[in-house]
Amino acid sequence: MRVHSWMSEGSCWINGRKDTSSHRREVINPATGESIGEMPWGNEEMATRAVDAAWTAFPSWSKKLPHERGEVLKKWANAIRCHRDSLAELLSCEQGKPIAEATGELGVAADFVEWYGEEAKRVGGEILAPSRHGQQITVLYRPVGVAALITPWNYPAAMVTRKMAPALAAGCTVVIKPASDTPLIASALLSLLIEEGLPPGVANLVTGEAAMVGRTWLKDDRVRKISFTGSTDVGKELMRQSADHMKRISLELGGNAPAIVFDDADLDRVADAIVDNKFENCGQMCNGINLIYVQEPIREELERRIHRRVSRIVVGQKIEGRPQIGPLIHRKAQEKVATFVQEAIDQGARLLCGGKKLTDGMYEKGYYYEPTVLVDVNDGMALTKKEVFGPVAPILSFQSEAEVVERSNRTPYGLAAYLFTQDVHRINRVSEALDFGMVGVNGTSLSFPQAPFGGVKESGVGREGGRVGLEEFLELKTLITMLTEENDIGSKE
Template sequence: MQTWTATHQRMWIGGQWVDSVTGETVTVINPANGEVVGDVPKAGRKETAQAVDAAHQAFPAWSGLTAAERGAYLKKWAEEIRRNRESLARLLTMEQGKPLSEALEEVDAAADFSEWYGEEAKRVAGEALPGSKRDQRILVIRQPLGVAALITPWNYPATMVTRKMAAALAAGCTVVLKPASQTPLTAAFLMQLLEKTGLPTGVANLVTGNASEIGQALLDDPKVRKISFTGSTEVGKQLIEASARQVKRLSLELGGNAPLIVFSDADVDRAVAAAVGNKFENCGQMCNGINVIYVHEHLLDDFLQKLVERVGQLRVGFGWEPGTEIGPVIDESGIRKIDELVRDAVEKGAEILTGGRRLLEGPLARGTFYAPTVLAGVSFDMRITQEEIFGPVAPVVSFSDEEEIVKRVNDTPYGLAAYFFTKDIRRAFTVAEGLEFGMVAVNGTSLSVPQAPFGGIKESGQGREGGRYGMEEFLNIKYLSINL
């Protein structure tokens, strides 16, 4: 039986650990059993302004350090994360619900992002261009934007912090971090580890609490020159509108509708294994997770048989129990959305091959668990093909015309990630180039690595995270014309 002592974590503002001015808190609930994991301060505009002021005051000295000096702090942060790997992963599992094995992988990835940007900080470069006159010299340099506000989601509460923050700090920006209210404890732990590196006062700040009030304060403050947000498309659109008043720089990673296409020449075993690995990671709660699987009719029966067999063997349970592969959905609203989409599909002719229900038996009844599900006979008039599921449900659509299916999957306002399987090298290139998505994986379903740009097009967002592209999001380009 897992035991857990609820903890209170404070905010980190201007090098001090503080509570909210009102003393109010936000309670963090374990989605697996409904128990209290801990709480954090419920801050608002005043605390946010203090954090922004601290970051603004710290900016000149921080941006004045050499890239190697800034990078050294990030590499130390990575070391601290790895040193506290098990404790951080256990906390992540308790507040977010994912299996401990996945939490450990996420913590490792979080450390990798910090280490990578610690090294990449030294590679920010400019250019010397030919002048238009004999005595003219043209230089192009890159400089940090200033104060950056980072708003992170609940589904990957460790990697999303370091992927954003390490890039911003490496570029020379100072930051204010606002984590999701469902999973702020992981962010607080990460900030404690960052404090251990000796990071100068005010360079990084953490505020928790009222999302709308904190977000509005960040938008209103002219000292905040950049906002990086991961979340829903609806909120992203609101940020775009509100940011126009000050023309703030934005990076947005928003909703998705990721297809997996299995072409007629695909390796079925390989495709099924990769589909399960992606679709059911983090209980299907992944922004670049597969939403719908499109299988050529010649492979459909074989694919479905093997998919149902694998999915039926997935072990659902508490994340801290050995062997658990599927944890809970984050909350009741997530469960309701999943159930609505499945019921709509069934009413319109889809068939449940496995799963298709909330799990209410035994100890799982205390949490928000949904059975891993496979739906066959899915068609394009069903909501489940048009809306982001964000749950452990794999709808399968049969197709025959390969050109038509590419047109179909492109016919969406979203464009984050897409996946397909084929053995034909010509098709690999033509389809990858023809898919209207910011990221495409061929014969695989894994995309997030420190060195590559992660992000979408259309209503899935703007800007990139990861790689040198992620750090460029926090840099201004300045043109210098020097006449001798």
């Protein structure tokens, strides 16, 4: 697979210019183990210069008219669509997902940018009812300031735009740290944005060791907002360190999503939806299904239908028949998945298909794992308690509605849950009872530009997407104005 040279030659961006450190690091294709390009490996000095640039640019960018900021974003969305094929090639090589998935992700990335380009014009305020004669109470929204954005490797294009677009629409300036495994697509996206007229310093990109960059930005009191997507452990540490300067923070962290299938569900629809979700991006999705709870009367039949669909999945990055599943991101992830599966088998789980690493032939140098279906799984197994983040579908059974809700809510996580039933009363009861930030009903798609995305409990704080995603980058200012002397109007009547 060919990667365009202007994309493989990744750069950090500071104050509207490329910043190419002499210390560079190779970027590896997880499908082949081969280098596809290089990226600068920044340091504390570079991270500080990025904040300098964002701090300097903030006064002028925040004062631009909302529609002016929106126009820059809409031009960026159009540029992403125009370069979609080349960007998808880069994304596929860098992250490993098949080209069809990469193309779809670029479409989502552009949709978020376009939506916030429109929403920039709708940042308003409100006038509240007064408590005294002659009093006016006004609530204004103002941009937070410099925002630090830290993005993950599993959706390295969509997550860049899902954070950057609302921040820029709100009038913030940004410093962004992409994941070390997937920095090239972030650099390419920022290059397009700067070409479309973004003023110098408004958006700055730094790569490097995550703890070093994060620590630099956390210590800098000019950074007023942290937005992070990644592991719960790292999110907790960021929250602790943010307290020193009382920074605003939003965190989208781990998940342990159940899919609950009741005995009145449409089983073909269920099987299609579960397999599409579970094996998207090789199972490396924060809101991906981790547990499949099936009501006992239909368990065996749904197991057969899921097994049949999973056994047809094609594995590879670019082979005939358009692969449906690529590699895991690196060897450590491959080993983690293999350990989860083997431990479950040792404890009594049974394989319907898959269950091993793919290491021969075209798979020899990549980090592949077979699409796997496990049955006879129980709640004591490690893969039911922790996020597997791989192509493994564990199936468990349940008897009653109350039982499955209680079991689903045991997890400390609370990002997403899914349920399948044709009973409208059950939909309302179970959706309300599930302790998760998002619930999909008779479907598994949750990420849309207009909809809030995020979780509760140890899955994070704050939301991305929708109007509330914009408000994460805004602060309230209350003005209380006395227009006349107190009781002046009433006393003269």
